[in-house]
Amino acid sequence: MSRKKCPLDENSLGGRLRSFREAQKYNIIEFSNLLGISHGSLSDIENNNAKPSFIPINALIRNTDINIYWLFTGKGEPTRNSISEPQEPALKDPKIKEYIAAALRIFKSGNSFAANSMENCIKYLDRTVMTEKRLDDLEDEIRLIKDETRQNKKGKTI
Numbered sequence: 001m002s003r004k005k006c007p008l009d010e011n012s013l014g015g016r017l018r019s020f021r022e023a024q025k026y027n028i029i030e031f032s033n034l035l036g037i038s039h040g041s042l043s044d045i046e047n048n049n050a051k052p053s054f055i056p057i058n059a060l061i062r063n064t065d066i067n068i069y070w071l072f073t074g075k076g077e078p079t080r081n082s083i084s085e086p087q088e089p090a091l092k093d094p095k096i097k098e099y100i101a102a103a104l105r106i107f108k109s110g111n112s113f114a115a116n117s118m119e120n121c122i123k124y125l126d127r128t129v130m131t132e133k134r135l136d137d138l139e140d141e142i143r144l145i146k147d148e149t150r151q152n153k154k155g156k157t158i
Helices: 013-023 028-035 039-046 054-063 068-073 094-109 112-157
Strands: none
Touching: 013 039, 013 068, 028 039, 028 054, 039 054, 054 068, 054 094, 054 112, 068 094, 068 112, 094 112
């Protein structure tokens, strides 16, 4: 008996990871083996019930062409091979490029202390991105309320 798959949410890290896996034509068992984790752990990550640790992130970088910036932010292209010219203004900033290159070197180095530190930084970045998204959503809601208020005022004065 198969379980029902959670809806794909490409606005989340887990949803983007599942989208990437499916685009690469991996089933969940093949992809979890590639990442060195159980398929249950991969399912938890894809369904946003868990955050990926160093092991699957490191394996993603080493074994696939996933664009880690896209995975964590949803910005840019899903794969490194499809990146011709950075489309995000932040990626044109040399300091940001330097940080991304350093992060990739750390994950590829196999230094577990540095990787654990980077993992904590990535978790912090993920929380920051989610907070920024919630703030953007709140700003949109405030704009809608203001627009509705203006419309109601116009309707009452006529």
